[in-house]
Amino acid sequence: MSPSYPVGLVWFRRDLRLADNAALYDALRQCAQLYCVFVLDDSILASLPRADRRVEFICQSLAELDQSLRSSSGRSDVGLIVRRGLAQDIIPALARELGAQAVFCNDDDEPQALARDAGVRRQLRAQQVNFLPSKDHRIFGRDEVLTQSLSPFSVFTPYKNAWLRKITPFYLSSYPSERHLGAKLAARPEADTRPVPSAAELGFAAGTLDGLRLPTGVSGARQLLADFLPRLPKYQAARDFPALKGPSYLSVHLRFGTVSIRELARIAYEAAHNEDWPPQAREGAATWLSELIWRDFYFQILAHHPHVTERSFKPAYDAIEWESGPEADALFSAWCEGRTGYPLVDAAMRQLNTSGYMHNRLRMVTASFLVKDLGLDWRRGEAYFAEKLNDFDLAANNGGWQWAASTGCDAQPWFRIFNPVTQSQKFDAQGQFIARYVPEVAALPAKLRHAPWLAKPIELAEAGIRLGQHYPYPVVDHAAAREKTLARYAVVKSSSDQDS
Known part of the structure; x- marks a missing residue:
């Protein structure tokens, strides 16, 4: 298909990877040239403790993402634009500066994120720039798994059963979001070619991840996944014992999108249905898949019942x-x-x-x-x-x-x-x-x-x-x-x- 937009802007948020990234894939299909940006949002940073480990995790993951963008094109003038401030100000201003006709991102149903995105959308609309969110950090969105009366589930087991009935290879397939990426990346503004700032440069403590065995970025997620897969068959038996190495330890990578939920759910689903595995091993995979489904379940509860952030669901x-x-x-x-x-x-x-x-x-x-x-x-x-x-x-x-x-x-x-x-x-x-x-x-x-x-x-x-x-x-x-x-x-x- 021919590009719909001469210039597009991809706004990374909780999806710090190039592979199997829905927003990046959609942008590549619709744009002739692309810029990529991450906003160090002061509305979030201001509330964090100075020793917050997540800041260092994000900074290190962003540095790897920036390197991956440059490696994909073999050019030093491309890469990740990293700016600090309020996203509501930075994204519309950057779209104007770069001459982008569309901003692509992966959606987020958290109340603060919805309010932020609504503000960005309004400003972009005033500039005649399209705001195009995609679904990426969960398998099914807020309205894709509903009861027969088209209302959201409030009990997990019926939700899980409906989830499993609906799932097909289509929902678990990856987006070829790295294809042709290098050829479409546009040169960054000169001021944005500086390295990704470290946690210390942002005013946060350095070395907060030292000794924690928490590898960062996509490479860290790959390392943890490779370590977990041989243990997957025993997941059901080992997961409840804190002294054992039972979990995948991938939760932080799922949170910041340095690994794709589609990849993990696909691995779990295929293993749970692998007739070459003994029943106990398949049960281990099915239990892990169930944990991933719980994740989708809580996302749809938050999306349909945002009052839970302040009050009881009941x-x-x-x-x-x-x-x-x-x-x-x-x-x-x-x-x-x-x-x-x-x-x-x-x-x-x-x-x-x-x-x-x-x-x-x-x-x-x-x-x-x-x-x-x-x-x-x-x-x-x-x-x-x-x-x-x-x-x-x-x-x-x-x-x-x-x-x-x-x-x-x-x-x-x-x-x-x-x-x-x-x-x-x-x-x-x-x-x-x-x-x-x-x-x-x-x-x-x-x-x-x-x-x-x-x-x-x-x-x-x-x-x-x-x-x-x-x-x-x-x-x-x-x-x-x-x-x-x-x-x-x-x-x-x-x-x-x-x-x-």
Whole structure:
């Protein structure tokens, strides 16, 4: 087909790769010449801690993207345009400066992103420039998997079944977005040929990824994927145990688009249906695919119910009276800092604080503990995870927290409360994970690491541990906290039943 636009601008956002990139593919098909841009948006950067690891991840990934653009053409005058400011100002101004007739990007259903894009669209329209978003970071968009009454699903299993019925090779096929790219890239303005800025140059801490074994960019995603594929057949068996190398560790790469969701879903789907694999191996792949479908599910919940970013999915649960005041604040600090006296909870929080990563099983355990043991508002924990997680994604983070708090769609029943000790005994039986992140109790025999306050005085003495000095006593009694939580939720549930 002949190009529709002499000049196009591709705006990279959460899609930091050239291969299998929907917006880039659409731009290549419709434009004679292309420019590529990434905006270091001050509306986002201003709210981040100075030691935010995600800034360094993005900067390193952008540097690799810039190098890939230059390598695709063999020219030094092409590459990624990187500008800092407000996207609402920069994109329309850059389109005018470059003489672009269209701006291509991959869409984003987060409320702030929708507001930003609406502002950009209005300004571009005034300049007679088209704004053309594509679907890229999920398999199905907000309205592609609906109930028979054409309403969004609010329960995961029916959504998953509909997702699986709808899926075909078409939805999993990749876009040949690198084809002819080198020939279409236009020379950047002279001022934009400087290297991608580092985190330090942006005013953020340097070296935040040192020692974390978190490779960045597309090359980092390829490395992690290659490491995971031999482990995929055992995913179902290993995924819940934080001391084992079970997960793919690709979540941060999915978040910033240094790997394609279509590629991962295709691998999982084909492996789950591979008759050459034994049933247990196929089950491992099917379980991984199910996790990817959960991701789509939470995206469509956020798209159709944006109120979840501030309130409960189920309005009745907004009436819950959470603990507040200085004592509640002290409990929250203990949870954040990993000093609740429950070793598995503390180990998980310390893992998060030191690495920006938390095992998925432990995300559920720590969230349940905050809400149902400490009686604190789930939004406090959600905000803390949003600040700390390398792979923070609004839809998944909100969905996970509301699931744990029993306030969301398809949530954990309100009367189901994780016991942090039995969770520890089941999923870290030898206390290996605990010993790594809570060395204060590592000298105890493995069976005593789960609840050191239950150890005999002689056992504590032999390990050189004095509770309350070397490691805290539990900040709450789980059994008593459980009863209090059941009463807290029962009041709301009773009121809700009377109103219905």
